[in-house]
Amino acid sequence: MALIDDLIKESWLKSPEIIGSFRKIKRRDFLPEDIKNLAELNEALSIGWGQTISQPLVVAFMLGQLQPKKGDKILDVGAGSGWTTALLAEIVGSQGKIIAMEIIPELKEFGERNVNKYNFIKKEIVEFICTDGSKGYSKEAPFDRILASAACQEIPPAWKEQVKVGGRIVVPIKNSIWLFIKKSKDEFEKFEYPGFVFVPLMEKTVTKEEVKKESKKVAIVIAFRDFRDEEYFIPKEILERAEIEIKTVSSQKGTAIGADGGEAEVDILLEDLNPADFEAIIFVGGRGCLKYLDNEDSYRIVKEAVSQNKILASICVSPVILAKTGVLQGKRATVWSSTFDKSTIKILKENGAIYQDELVVVDGKIITGNGPGASEKFGKTIIRGLTP
Numbered sequence: 363m364a365l366i367d368d369l370i371k372e373s374w375l376k377s378p379e380i381i382g383s384f385r386k387i388k389r390r391d392f393l394p395e396d397i398k399n400l401a402e403l404n405e406a407l408s409i410g411w412g413q414t415i416s417q418p419l420v421v422a423f424m425l426g427q428l429q430p431k432k433g434d435k436i437l438d439v440g441a442g443s444g445w446t447t448a449l450l451a452e453i454v455g456s457q458g459k460i461i462a463m464e465i466i467p468e469l470k471e472f473g474e475r476n477v478n479k480y481n482f483i484k485k486e487i488v489e490f491i492c493t494d495g496s497k498g499y500s501k502e503a504p505f506d507r508i509l510a511s512a513a514c515q516e517i518p519p520a521w522k523e524q525v526k527v528g529g530r531i532v533v534p535i536k537n538s539i540w541l542f543i544k545k546s547k548d549e550f551e552k553f554e555y556p557g558f559v560f561v562p563l564m565e566k567t568v569t570k571e572e573v574k575k576e577s578k579k580v581a582i583v584i585a586f587r588d589f590r591d592e593e594y595f596i597p598k599e600i601l602e603r604a605e606i607e608i609k610t611v612s613s614q615k616g617t618a619i620g621a622d623g624g625e626a627e628v629d630i631l632l633e634d635l636n637p638a639d640f641e642a643i644i645f646v647g648g649r650g651c652l653k654y655l656d657n658e659d660s661y662r663i664v665k666e667a668v669s670q671n672k673i674l675a676s677i678c679v680s681p682v683i684l685a686k687t688g689v690l691q692g693k694r695a696t697v698w699s700s701t702f703d704k705s706t707i708k709i710l711k712e713n714g715a716i717y718q719d720e721l722v723v724v725d726g727k728i729i730t731g732n733g734p735g736a737s738e739k740f741g742k743t744i745i746r747g748l749t750p
Contacts, residue, residue, distance in 0.1 A: 365402045365418060374422040383452040392443040392476045396603055397742060408745055410605040411469050415443045416511055420558060425449065427541045428507050428532045433457040437505045439495035440464065440512035444473030451482040460488045461502050463495035498524040505529060517542065534558060578748055580642045581635060583611045584618055584626060588650030591620035592734040593677045597644065597741030604745055611635050613654050621648050632659045637667040641748055647678020647698060661687045673747045677731035677740050682709050690715035694725040698733040
């Protein structure tokens with residue numbers, strides 16, 4: 363539990379009750395299967411549906427401001443994965459109650475399954491509700507505490523009405539975390555803590571189709587022949603599990619064929635790719651990469667992606683293309699090489715890159731991977747880059 367120890371050492375976790383809850387409720391139990399190994403990262407992680415499980419540091423800070431106590435009744439708005447819900451349930455105990463509100467039906471079910479691992483629903487400590495959390499939950503009001511894990515433009519009036527006198531509301535508003543302490547029926551003491559980023563609070567029930575329309579889009583650029591299969595299919599699967607829309611790009615329309623026989627339908631021609639339409643551009647390697655993709659169209663795409671502050675990811679030999687455009691000047695990067703062929707490393711260095719002999723290297727918005735063995739880590743690193 364190195365992460366928890368670090369949060370204690372850095373004074374983000376202070377109260378014994380919250381520390382005990384963090385130690386007992388395992389974050390990995392609230393993550394999708396393919397990113398459970400990232401549970402110890404002090405970062406927000408995508409859980410699909412355009413939503414995230416919050417950064418542990420942020421959760422620790424918000425719970426510290428909320429000051430939950432044994433026996434409290436708490437409204438948890440934007441329950442998502444269920445992690446904060448379970449943390450709160452552990453603190454309030456059998457005499458307390460957590461009303462967990464999540465507006466996305468499938469995400470509500472995901473969070474409910476996760477919380478159920480700790481028997482809090484069976485013990486009737488937690489109840490999940492699928493509805494608009496901005497209206498609060500008058501049926502169970504008043505609440506001792508209200509916690510929101512998604513950003514509002516302003517605090518909903520219903521929350522002010524439904525919290526007890528002496529109660530606390532902790533809510534992200536724009537890019538700050540706010541603490542409201544109710545002093546009387548109409549009077550609140552307010553504290554602002556700026557410098558945080560959250561996904562927005564949804565105020566209407568959304569369908570899977572609507573979420574998909576608003577989901578992030580990523581373009582994967584591959585050689586029309588002999589792209590490296592693992593470097594395309596593994597990151598693509600990881601991204602799609604996170605509800606990220608993928609468009610496959612190549613120099614010809616039709617069916618692209620990988621070096622191992624894998625097939626991929628091309629959605630967009632290389633010459634027509636507009637980086638402004640995507641959150642990330644990924645270049646895949648393989649022996650066909652430099653034959654089909656080392657050209658002016660790719661150079662334009664790389665330069666535009668960087669100028670527009672997009673995530674630019676490149677694996678295997680494809681970092682050579684990035685190097686030739688000049689975008690790796692002064693940047694740390696990796697690339698495929700072998701015992702007998704170090705030419706790719708030479709090209710990176712000649713173009714000002716700081717070569718690193720690592721599986722995956724991140725420098726700002728540029729992510730590079732050194733070959734098929736890095737495919738899984740490469741895909742998961744891109745996910746982290748796409749997460750707010």
